[in-house]
Each structure stands twice: as C-alpha cells, then as structure tokens.
Amino acid sequence: MAQNDSMLDVAKNAAALAQRCGARDAAAGAYRVRNVEVQWRDGKVEKVSEATTRGLGLELYVDGRYASVSTSDLRPDAVERFVEDAVALTRKLAADPYRALPDPALYEGQSSVDLDLEDPRYGELDAPRRRRIAEELEAAARAVRGGEAILSVTTGFGDTQAESFRVHTNGFVGARRVTDFGMSAQVSVKDPDGRRPEDWDAASARHFASLPSPEGVGRTAAERALSRIGSRKGESAHFTMAVENRSAGRILGFFLGPLSAAALQQKRSFLDGKLGQRIASTRLDLADDPLVPRGLGSRLFDSEGMAARRFPLFEQGVLRSYYVDNYYGRKLGMKPTTRGMSNLAWKFGEKGRDALLADMKEGILVTGFLGGNSNSTTGDFSLGAQGFRVRGGKIAEVIGEMNVSGNHLELWQHLAAVGNDPYPYSSSRTPTLVFEGVQFAGV
Amino acid sequence: MASNGLGRRRFMRMSAGTLIASAAGDLLTGCAAGQPRPGGPTDGIGYFARFGVTELMIAETLGAALSRGGDYADVFFQHRVSNDLALEDGAVNRAFTTVELGVGVRVVKGDQTGYGYSEDLSPAALKACAQTAATIADGASRAAPQRFHVASRLPQRYPLKVRWEDIRPEQKLPLLDGVNARVFAADPRVKKVSVHFRDESGAVLLADSQGRIVEDAQPMTLLYVSCLAEENNRREQGGYNVAARAGFEFYEPERLDRVVREAVARTTILFEASPPPAGEMPVVLAAGSSGILLHEAIGHGMEADFNRKNVSIYADKIGKPIAKPFVNIVDDATNENARGAINVDDEGNDAGRTQLVENGVLATYLHDSISARHYGVKPTGNGRRQGYQFAPMPRMRATYMLPGPHKKDEIIASVKKGIYCQNFTNGQVNIGAGDFTFYVKNGYLIEDGKLTRPIKDVNIIGNGPKVLEKVDMVSDDLQIDEGGWTCGKDGQSVPVSQGLPTVRVSSMTVGGRGQG
Secondary structure (H helix, E strand, O other): OOOOOOHHHHHHHHHHHHHHOOOOEEEEEEEEEEEEEEEEEOOEEEEEEEEEEEEEEEEEEEOOEEEEEEEOOOOHHHHHHHHHHHHHHHHOOOOOOOOOOOOHHHHOOOOOOOOOOOOOOHHHOOHHHHHHHHHHHHHHHHOOOOHHHEEEEEEEEEEEEEEEEEEEOOOOEEEEEEEEEEEEEEEEEOOOOOOOOEEEEEEEEOOHHHOOOHHHHHHHHHHHHHOOOOOEOOOOEEEEEEEOHHHHHHHHHHHHHHHEHHHHHOOOOOOOOOOOOEOOOOOOOEEEOOOOOOOOOOOOEOOOOOEOOOEEEEEOOEEOOOEOOHHHHHHHOOOOOOOOOOOEEEOOOOOOHHHHHHHHOOEEEEEEEEEEEEOOOOOEEEEEEEEEEEEOOEEEEEEEEEEEEEEHHHHHHHEEEEOOOOOOOOOOOOOOEEEEEEEEEOO | OOOOOOOOOOOOOOOOOEEEEOOOOOOOOOOOOOOOOOOOOOOOOOHHHHHOOOHHHHHHHHHHHOEOEOOEEEEEEEEEEEEEEEEEOOEEEEEEEEEEEEEEEEEEEOOEEEEEEEOOOOHHHHHHHHHHHHOOOOOOOOOOOOOOEEOOOOOOOOOOOOOHHHOOHHHHHHHHHHHHHHHHHHOOOEEEEEEEEEEEEEEEEEEEOOOEEEEEEOOEEEEEEEEEEEEOOEEEEEEEEEEEOOOHHHOOHHHHHHHHHHHHHHHHHHHHOEOOOOEEEEEEEOOOHHHHHHHHHHHHHHEHHHHHOOOOOOOOOOOOEOOOOOOOEEEEOOOOOOOOOOOEOOOOOEOOEEEEEEOOEEOOOEOOHHHHHHHOOOOOOOEEOOOOOOOOEEOOOEEEEOOOOEOHHHHHHOOOEEEEEEEEEEEEEOOOOOEEEEEEEEEEEEEOOEEEEEEEEEEEEEEHHHHHHOEEEEEOOOEEOOOOEEEEEOOEEEEEEEEEOOEEEEEEEEOOOOOO
C-alpha cells in the first residue's frame, strides 16, 4: 500500500470488493487528512504535531441486512479480510426491509455553485509562519490593560487539508476537498480571592486570508478572562436572558437535535407531530443552507450522496421541516431532506448585542454554558451558566455558578429578539438571542 | 468526544474536562484479529509481531526521533477492534465494526512535546513520524537503545475467560433479543427499546528511549439499554448501562436482571417526577455513580499538567486541609475488571492507587512523566491517551471516596429541605474558576428527613474547593459504579470509573424551577 494511492481508488475498490463478497449494494467512503498543529505557552513552544491520516468506511447491504464498518488498516490483504468478515457478520443480523441505498434520483440536481472550500494557497504556510501567529496571539493577550493579573497564556494554530470520496454501487461518486485554518488563545488570570478564572477566544475559516488578526483574538481572550474576576452567584429568579452569539449554539443545538427523523421514529422527540405548528416566537426564521461559499458546514452532497439543497426549518416560528435521512424517512413514510445540519441561514434582527442589552434594560447576559443537558423527549433542559447581570441596559456585575432551566416548548415562544451579529466561526452562525422570563437558579 | 478526523481541526485550547455517561450511537466498531504468536523474536513484542513490528524498527524509529536530541522519546503502537451490535424495533438489525491500527512517535524536551502519527506501520512512515516529532528539539543527536527489555511483569487486572476474538456473533445475539423482550414485558407503558452491545479487543505497545518495552491487551465491553415509555399522552425516556474490562462472562444473570429492572424503573418513575425548586440547598448523593462529583469537583483540577501550568484552582493547595478529616479520595488503576482499570499507563509507567486527599488534606497530583519530572516525584501512572493519534497527558482512572463514619439513613434524616441525587448523565468543570456541574436524571426531594417526591432533569453547580469543604457527612456504603463513563479533555476521550459512598454536601446550587 503506497502512501500515494488514490483514496478514490480505495473507495471504488472497497465497494467492488463488497459486492464480490456477496453484498447486493455498498456505499464506500475513503478519506485522507493532513493535520498540522503548533501550541504555544508562556513564551515557548508547548507542542508541535503533524500527521497524515487515512481511513475507509463501508455501509453494506447484504441479503436485506445492514452493517456499517470502518478501518484504518488499509493494507490490501487486511482490507480484503476485513470486508469478507464484515459481509459474513452482516448475514447474521436480522433483515431490515427499510435499509437500501438512496434512490439514484436523489443524487441528481447537485448545485454547480463553487463552494470555494479549499484554499489554493494552503501549501504556502510553513512552520515559522505558524509559530509567529501563535506568538502574536500571546503577545496581544499580555498587552491588555490589567495584564499583570495574567497567570498563563496558551495559544495555538492549526490547519487541515482533507480529501474524501464516496462511491455507491448504484452509481453515486462524489469528491470533496476542504481546508481548515484555526487559531485560539486561552488565558488564565488570578482572582485575589484565590480562584484562577479562564476564558478563550478563537477563529476558524476555510481560507487562511479570511482569518481575523491574531492581535484581536489574543486581546479578546485576555479581556474576557479578566472580566471574570470577582464573579459571584446571582439570585434565583426569572430574568430576561440574552445569550451571546458564540454561546447560543449550545442551547440552539438542544432545540434542533430532536428534529432528526431517528428521534421522531423512536418517539424521543418533543417536536413530534408539530410540523406546521408555531412552536417559537415569530422572530425565529431559520433555514438549513448547504450552499454558502466558504461555509463551515457547506457541501454539494450530504453523507448519503443526496444532492444538497437549502430548505426552511422555521418560518415566523412555524416548524416547516425535519431532518430526515433515507432510512428513518422510509420507516416514517416521509421524504428525505438530509440527515444532519449543514449551515444555518437566519433572518437576522436589526440590532447588535449592546443595543439589545439597552432594549432589555434588566436581566442576565450569558457568556458561557457549563455542562447540563436537555431531554429530547420532553424538551426539559437545565444548564450551568455564567455571564453578567444587565442593569439599566448595560453590562453590570460579573456572575457565575448558576443554572438556567426550563422547557424548549416554552423558552422559544419567549424569544424576544434575534441579533444582527452572527458568530462567524461556526456553521450555525448564531446571533445574540434574547429570551424573556427564564428561570435562573443561584442563591 | 472524539472527532473522526474527517477534515475538522481540533482547537488546541485546554477545554474544560467533560464526563459523559455512555451513549449509544457512536460508531465504535472492531473486527476480530488473528491469533497472537507465542514467544516471538523479541521479548515484549508478542501481539504486534503480526503487524511486522520488530525491535530493529523500533530502534531505528527512536534513533530518528532523537536525531536532534531531546530528553526522552517513545513509540506507541495501537490496535483496537470494536464490534457493536444494536437492536432497534425488535430486532438486531444493525452492526458497527471499527478497526484502528496506528503508531504515534513522541519526543519530549523539558516540558515540550513533538508528535507525529500514522496508520502506516512501514519503516518509512515511522521514520517520517519520528522526524516530525524530533523538530521539538534542536541539539546534538542522542543514541537510541538497540536492545529493549521488559521492565517488569504487568499486573493482570482484566482477567477474562474467553477472548472477545473467540466469541461469535451468534453467541451475542440472543442476549440482546432477551433483554429486549424482558424490558417490554416488564411494563406495558414501554413502547420503544434500543439495546447496544459492544466489545473491544486489541493491544497497545509502548517502547521508549530508556529501552523499556511494554505490551498490554485491553478488552472492554458495554451493554446499553434505553427505553421510551408512554402514559396518558406523555412520554419519558430512560435507561441503564454497564461496562467493564471483562469477557462475555460479565453478563451473568443477576447483572442482566439488574439492567432490565433499572432501565424500566428509571424510565417509569419519571412520570411521577418533577423538577425541584431552584436555589441553594443541601444535596445528598446516593452511593455509586455520584462519584461524578469527585471527577468534576477535584479530579480534573488535580491533574498535574493544569497545576504545573499554574492554571488550576488547586495549584497552591498541596499539603493544605481542603475537606473534613474523614474525607479520603483516591484515583485507582487496580480495581479488577473496572472500566477505569489499567495494567500500565500509556507511557509504560506502573499504575497503582494514588491518594489525592488523605484525611482531608490535599496529598498528591495525578502525574504523567512530564509533570512527575517537573515536580521531582515518581510518575503515578496517570499518563493516558485516547489512541495513537494523541500524546498522553494526566487522566483519571477510577476515582472514588473511601467509606466514612456516618450511615446512609442518618444522612438522609439530617436534611430538612434538600435533594437526593441518584442517577446522572454528564458533568463538566472549569478547573481555574473551579466551577463544576453534574446533571441529575433521577432523584428525590428530601423533606423533613424523608424522601418524598421524585425529581428529574436538573443540573447542579458548585465550586470545587468550596464543595469539598462542605462535604459534612460520609457514609460507609462505598459503591463503585458499573456504568460506561467516558471522560473528555482537550479533544481526547478515555474510559473511566467513579464511585462514592452516600455523601451529604451542605449546600449547592440546584437548577430547579420555582421557589421552594
């Protein structure tokens, strides 16, 4: 097995091999990823790491039975044995009439938009450049006012180049090449009371040139950490809750997760039976959009080879679509949309975070959730939270060690405002969100 | 949780330690490996001889790794095969199998690390990994050992009767079908059941620049049952899972009875349960998986890397009293067949029992080699890694509190108004601020010293050192939980265990609803 074997050939050969072993159909995926990272701490290199990783995954349809297998041992004789064993194992399972590759019609109509996911200048990055970025992140963190309280700064820069191929025995062939660049800074500071609060900032992009300056990221990490000094518990009460854009993805994720057809079919979704109903305030207008150029979740085809299309999730708070894959779609009698989220497209509001705080006057700004969980069947959630009290429309005292609890079916009806400030370094692109009447637990 | 390497870069930041109860749906898979060859040309290379690994290869790799100097280098081979059989809607109709095979080469200079890894075990690929790792150093080359020795016989903490490679799927399928039938039969309200059965086998091999070589076979098994019940147009979900470094014999009738019983009971009680009030109150933790309290409140904070970097809230507390004198907390590798047990850590160091808190005094950190050298102490066998793609760092194994002087009944009776927490899903901690949380799935309100109405779905938050001070009653009924817990730190997951006797914390913030 040569290092330069085409991963497309690996995928094609695996699909063909599966059929030779007796599978009626197969879907093969093969990938190669090069990852380089440098981590920097308090003035020197902490860690350097580099690797090229390869792997093969195979979904097998054998005598009406299904299995999904993967291996990183790509020596040809090992792959041969692996696929033989996997087909033999699959024969021992119970038949499942709902398992089949997607109808080939679903592969058709792929957009011809150039998603621009691969930076042609990827190869120009070298070790000194990566190191310089990590150094600049730290220098910016240490330069902020109040920086004498800084105990430690850890920064990092990493980049990835990945190619993957999918081959289905009913005619689908797809290729995908992406690059990823990311930088981060984490700062710990000394609180006079003995605690050592920490905070971070980070940025990531498909193209190197789209990254913000390290100076801004390092500075923000330090300012955020310093702002945690003196954190106290607030009182237990109902508050208007503003969630900052970069933290909103967590609570949104708990709300959208139960849109999956798997959850619906297994009766573990509080959104079951709610298509066409208004389950959020009219301010929630959200679509799944795979075709955003340079988007972190963008794709021309999804994990089942289906042509990727934009579709609405919520329109003025009304639920319009579920995330339906082929298998659970067949079980439910629903047309497939796509299995998992790509990017989210929002109808943004008019105001940014500070203007929204001015509007809400009194409440809590949440800048981080800690642990906690959400029950996909009932919609109940309870999360650790930290942030700031908002008084007179402005950020006031720093608070933490609190919980926020509720039920999504109630929470999102009380979505009072959607900001105009999407967090650019995630595929969900969440803006600041403001909810009224939220239960906080503290003192 | 682990990423699958498909094009997403990992942030390097030190992420807050997370602990997750085993969830079905990961694609952990494996397939059977061949027979190990007895003996072999090098003492210490038994399992990995089948992949063509030789003493010469290892010596050459270490030579390349030390070509620019450095204090230490190691080579870590891993082969892991996991099989997952899953039952849904009444039939075992899906299987997931994964094979991981790879090698990681590490060079350490002071507290700095160079790392390279590959799935290709050819000499050329190993050399490339070694050259990458070597870039952390920039001095004169050092000689690599030419012969390797097995330092000592490893303990055998995960004896099993029959290797997983020798168990056929036909033997496992009836277990899943049987559990499914029994769960449905237990209560007519049960409408959906899913059962996952996982087994892992394989081995790791660690060889280092001191000429040490260590090989360890590492089995693991897990059974996860989840059910969905319906009553009066309401639905509730719950479940139970068990895990161990054990063989098929782990699934003895008494354990399967318990799995079925608990999965159903923990689900159906939720129809009677409601959230507790919000605010500060005494919290009593039931014996067993509430060891999550320790894992989050102090376990991560005591990992030595956070402390030598000066970022943990425990960084200046060694030797200081931080809890009452009857509080003793250990992190242990030796519990036979436990999920968190290891025979040796992933740096080849002996792994035993490490006492974090001794009679209320903070005694020792959890060390990997880098931290042990920094502090001038012996390594404690906590250097673990998720796999060959990762450099090791201090991680927990089985973390628990020793029995104390009180009794469970007296602890519950002592609480006028508080909660009793029994089952948990996950937790997280910020080790610098010290704030930690855990999420309670099942429990009870305590009113006037008695358990009254059931509670559910509530997050509890506290501050580590403060909570330890507030542990004011510890019972004698230590239980180490048999569940499948997974700890995440810095993008790496490792299996762990935890335990606790019944314990009272005088005050924590309960994320309930409404005033009490």
